[in-house]
Amino acid sequence: KAPIQEGTTQSVMEDYVGHFEETSKDEGNVGLAAHNRGYKNNYFSRVKELKEGDEIKYKYKNIEKTYEITKHEIIKNTEWSNLEDTEENMITLITCVENQPEYRRCVQGIEIK
Secondary structure (H helix, E strand, O other): OOOEEEOOOHHHHHHOEEEOOOOOOOOOEEEEEOOOOOOOOOOOOOHHHOOOOOEEEEEEOOEEEEEEEEEEEEEEOOOOHHHOOOOOOEEEEEEEOOOOOOEEEEEEEEEOO
16 A cells, blocks of 8 residues: 555655656556665565556545556666556556666556456
8 A cells, every 4th residue: 555646756665656657547558667675665675576467456535456567577667668558457566686787577467447
């Protein structure tokens, strides 16, 4: 459980899960980022434990959705194609990889209807 705030700046992610402003909040691809260690709030500290088939519950204002994880991979910190809009409702979680600043952990799930 974690509160969501617009933006992915250091100050936002100090206290919230950050919402990538260029992504949707309800339909299409919802992109979220958070710290996983070393900060006051490490909302994604257990993201590395997620595997395909696990579920992510997303609740934002009056929107409630459940997603099934379909992908868990390590990407370059310059690779942003996973945040592109999609016709299918999905969620994308992005966080750092321990001791590898040039990489990010990316977990994606498709909405369960």
